[in-house]
Amino acid sequence: MDRRSLIAGAAILGAVPLVRARAQAANTIKIGVLNDQSGTYRDISGPNAVACARQAVADFGPRGFNVEILVADHQNRPDVGANIARQWIDRDGVDMLLDVTTSSVALAVNDICREKNKVHINSTAATSDLTGARCAPTTVHWTYDTYMLAKSTGGAMVRAGGDSWFFITADYAFGHALERDTGNFVREAGGRVLNAVRTPFPGTTDFSAFLVQAQASRCKVIGLANAGSDTTNCIKQAAEFGITRRGVKLAALLMLIPDVHALGLATAQGLVCSETFYWDLNDRTRAFTARVAPQLGGAKPASTQAGCYAGVLHYLKAVQDMGVAQAKASGVEAVNRMKAMPTEDDCFGAGSIRADGRKIHPAHLFEVKTPAESRAPWDYYKLLQTTPAEEAFRPLAAGGCPLIRA
Amino acid sequence: MDELFGIPLPLLFGQLLLGLINGAFYAMLSLGLAVIFGLLNVINFTHGAQFMMGAFAAWMLLNWFGVNYWFALILVPIIIGAxxxxxxxxxxxxxxxxxHLYGLLLTFGIGLVIEGVFRNEFGSSGLPYRIPPELSGAWDLGFMFMPVYRGWVVVFAAAVCLATWLVIEKTRLGANLRAATENPALVQAFGINVPRMVTLTYGAGVALAALGGVLAAPIYSVNPQMGSNLIIVVFAVVVIGGMGSILGSVITGFGLxxxxxxxxxFYPEASATVIFVIMIIVLLARPAGLFGRTA
Structure with a gap:
C-alpha cells in the first residue's frame, strides 16, 4: 500500500465517526435541566431534579432513540437563565427545557421557548402566570402553581378562622403572584388583607423586622409568600420572637419537604402545607422513591423533583408516539401531542394536561407531624385532605390565557 | 406623641433594636476584615466562608460530638482560626x-471552593441548630417581644469588639502590631518576629468571623450560602468606615x-440596597471612609 492511499484511508476512517455522530444527533432527544444548582432553591430543584429526570429516562427504557441530559445553573437570575436557554437551543440543539426554578427565570425562558418553538416543561417555578396571561403553546406546567397553593393552604387557613392577613412577600414575580392569588381567596371568603411587605430577593436572611411589623398589625395570619430558606428563616424567627405562641398563625404558602427537613420537626410541627406528591403517599410513590433514592444523597424526592420525573416520562412517550424527527422539528406539535395523551406515572397517578398547558392532578393538604409521631427519617406528613384534580387548579376560563380564546 | 412619620413609636423602637442586633454581626465581621486589612493589606474575601464554617463547626460539634453551645463558643474560633x-x-x-488584587482574587476563590464543598456535603436548605436552653425565652419590653438570645448577641458582640479594640490600642502587643502596620522592616529590626505576628493576626481575624458564625447559628439557618449573603454588606461596612480602621468598622457596623x-x-424593598447607596455617598464625599486616614 502506498502512502497516498494510506492517507486517503485514514481520512475516510476519520470521517466515519462524524457521519455516525450526525446520524446519532438526528436520533437523539436533548433535554436541558435549567435550575438552581447552588443557591437557596437548590434542594427543592438542583441535582436531585436531574437525578429524577435521569430516572425517567431509565424507566422509559431504550425505545429506538437516545436521550441526552444537559444541566446548568441559572443562579436564580433571569439574564443568566435566558442566556443559557438561547445557547442550548441555538448551539447545542436542545429540544426540551426542564424544571426552570424561580418564576422570574421561568417567565424569561418561557418566552424564548415560544419564540424558538421548543418544549418547556416547568416543575419548580410557581407563578400561575405561566398558564395564565403569559401562557405559551410550548409550555407544560407540571407540579403546582400559586393558585393551587393559595386555594389549598390559604383556603384551609381561612376556614380555620384566619380572616385577617399580613403578607411577607419575596419581592419578585413568584412572591407577587402568590400574594395576589392568596389575597383573592382571603377576600372572597370575607377576610381582609391588612398589609404586605416586600422583602428583597435573594439576600434577605433576617426577617425579624418584618415579623415584628406583622405582629404590630394585629393580624391573625402571617402569609409567607416566599420559598426555600426565606420560608425556613421566617418560621424559625417567628418561633424565636414568640409570634406563634401569641396565637398568630403562620401560613407557609410554599413549603416543600426539604424545607421541613431543614427546619426540623421540633420547629415545623403543626404547620400545614400543600403538595401534589409525597414520597410516602401510596404504594406507587413509595416504589418510585425506592428506585430513585440511591441517587438522591440520603434525601427523599420533593414534589417538584417528582414533577421533573413525570414530565420527562410523559414527554418521551409523546416523542415515541409522534416520531423523533417531528418532535425535534416542532415544540408546539410535541406539546399538543402531550396534551392529547392522558398522563400516567408512579408519582401523580393518572392525569391530563389542559389546553393552557396546566397539568391537572389532585392537591393534598398536609400537616407536619410532631417529633413523637414521626417514626422514620423523612416521615413528616399527615394527610389532612385531598382536593380533586378538577377543583385543585384555576378554572380554564379564569386564567386569561390567550390560547383559550383562540 | 406616639407616632413618627406615620409609624407608631413602639414599632420604631422595635426596629431600632433589631437593627442594632444585625449591626452587631456587621460589626464583628467587619472588625475581623479591618484587622486583617490593616496588617496584611489583604482584602479577605474568604471571610464569609469562614463565618459559615464557624456556624457549621458549631453544628458538627453539637451533632457529632455532643459538644454544647458554650464550649463551641470557645472551641470553634480556635479550630477555624487554626x-x-x-x-x-x-x-x-x-x-x-x-x-492587593491578587490577595482579593485568591481569597475570593478559596471562599467559593469552601462554599461549594459544604454545599455538596450538606445541601443548600440548611441545618437546624437550637437556641441553648439557658438563652431561650423572651422578655416582654412593652413595645416589643425581645428574645433573650438576641439580647445576648448584642451584649456579647459589643464586648468582643471592645476587647479587640483594647488589645490593639492599649496593650504592648497591640502597639507592636500597629508599629508593624506602619513600618514592618523597622519593627523587625527591633527583634520582633513580624511574619509570625502577621500569621497570628490573620488567625485572629478568622477566629472573629468563626465566632460570628457560632453566634448566628441559632437564629439564621445554617447553610453554605449564609456567609456570601453577608460578606458583600460587610465589605461595604469596612469601606464606609475606612479601610483598616478598627473603631471605624465597629461604629459603622452598628450604625448601618x-x-x-x-x-x-419605611421602604422595605430598598433594605438590601440602602447600605450601598450610603457607600457611594461616603466614597464621593470622603474617599478614605468616615474614619479612614487619607493615604
Whole structure:
C-alpha cells in the first residue's frame, strides 16, 4: 500500500465517526435541566431534579432513540437563565427545557421557548402566570402553581378562622403572584388583607423586622409568600420572637419537604402545607422513591423533583408516539401531542394536561407531624385532605390565557 | 406623641433594636476584615466562608460530638482560626509582595471552593441548630417581644469588639502590631518576629468571623450560602468606615445595622440596597471612609 492511499484511508476512517455522530444527533432527544444548582432553591430543584429526570429516562427504557441530559445553573437570575436557554437551543440543539426554578427565570425562558418553538416543561417555578396571561403553546406546567397553593393552604387557613392577613412577600414575580392569588381567596371568603411587605430577593436572611411589623398589625395570619430558606428563616424567627405562641398563625404558602427537613420537626410541627406528591403517599410513590433514592444523597424526592420525573416520562412517550424527527422539528406539535395523551406515572397517578398547558392532578393538604409521631427519617406528613384534580387548579376560563380564546 | 412619620413609636423602637442586633454581626465581621486589612493589606474575601464554617463547626460539634453551645463558643474560633493560620502560611503569605488584587482574587476563590464543598456535603436548605436552653425565652419590653438570645448577641458582640479594640490600642502587643502596620522592616529590626505576628493576626481575624458564625447559628439557618449573603454588606461596612480602621468598622457596623432596620419600616424593598447607596455617598464625599486616614 502506498502512502497516498494510506492517507486517503485514514481520512475516510476519520470521517466515519462524524457521519455516525450526525446520524446519532438526528436520533437523539436533548433535554436541558435549567435550575438552581447552588443557591437557596437548590434542594427543592438542583441535582436531585436531574437525578429524577435521569430516572425517567431509565424507566422509559431504550425505545429506538437516545436521550441526552444537559444541566446548568441559572443562579436564580433571569439574564443568566435566558442566556443559557438561547445557547442550548441555538448551539447545542436542545429540544426540551426542564424544571426552570424561580418564576422570574421561568417567565424569561418561557418566552424564548415560544419564540424558538421548543418544549418547556416547568416543575419548580410557581407563578400561575405561566398558564395564565403569559401562557405559551410550548409550555407544560407540571407540579403546582400559586393558585393551587393559595386555594389549598390559604383556603384551609381561612376556614380555620384566619380572616385577617399580613403578607411577607419575596419581592419578585413568584412572591407577587402568590400574594395576589392568596389575597383573592382571603377576600372572597370575607377576610381582609391588612398589609404586605416586600422583602428583597435573594439576600434577605433576617426577617425579624418584618415579623415584628406583622405582629404590630394585629393580624391573625402571617402569609409567607416566599420559598426555600426565606420560608425556613421566617418560621424559625417567628418561633424565636414568640409570634406563634401569641396565637398568630403562620401560613407557609410554599413549603416543600426539604424545607421541613431543614427546619426540623421540633420547629415545623403543626404547620400545614400543600403538595401534589409525597414520597410516602401510596404504594406507587413509595416504589418510585425506592428506585430513585440511591441517587438522591440520603434525601427523599420533593414534589417538584417528582414533577421533573413525570414530565420527562410523559414527554418521551409523546416523542415515541409522534416520531423523533417531528418532535425535534416542532415544540408546539410535541406539546399538543402531550396534551392529547392522558398522563400516567408512579408519582401523580393518572392525569391530563389542559389546553393552557396546566397539568391537572389532585392537591393534598398536609400537616407536619410532631417529633413523637414521626417514626422514620423523612416521615413528616399527615394527610389532612385531598382536593380533586378538577377543583385543585384555576378554572380554564379564569386564567386569561390567550390560547383559550383562540 | 406616639407616632413618627406615620409609624407608631413602639414599632420604631422595635426596629431600632433589631437593627442594632444585625449591626452587631456587621460589626464583628467587619472588625475581623479591618484587622486583617490593616496588617496584611489583604482584602479577605474568604471571610464569609469562614463565618459559615464557624456556624457549621458549631453544628458538627453539637451533632457529632455532643459538644454544647458554650464550649463551641470557645472551641470553634480556635479550630477555624487554626485553619486560617494554615491558609495564611500555605497560600496568602506568598502574595504580600504583589498588588492587593491578587490577595482579593485568591481569597475570593478559596471562599467559593469552601462554599461549594459544604454545599455538596450538606445541601443548600440548611441545618437546624437550637437556641441553648439557658438563652431561650423572651422578655416582654412593652413595645416589643425581645428574645433573650438576641439580647445576648448584642451584649456579647459589643464586648468582643471592645476587647479587640483594647488589645490593639492599649496593650504592648497591640502597639507592636500597629508599629508593624506602619513600618514592618523597622519593627523587625527591633527583634520582633513580624511574619509570625502577621500569621497570628490573620488567625485572629478568622477566629472573629468563626465566632460570628457560632453566634448566628441559632437564629439564621445554617447553610453554605449564609456567609456570601453577608460578606458583600460587610465589605461595604469596612469601606464606609475606612479601610483598616478598627473603631471605624465597629461604629459603622452598628450604625448601618440601625439604618438598615429603619429602611425595613419605611421602604422595605430598598433594605438590601440602602447600605450601598450610603457607600457611594461616603466614597464621593470622603474617599478614605468616615474614619479612614487619607493615604
Amino acid at each position: 485553619t486560617g493560620i494554615v491558609l495564611e502560611k500555605l497560600m496568602i503569605s506568598r502574595l504580600y509582595k504583589l498588588d 445595622g440601625i439604618i438598615e432596620g429603619l429602611t425595613k419600616v
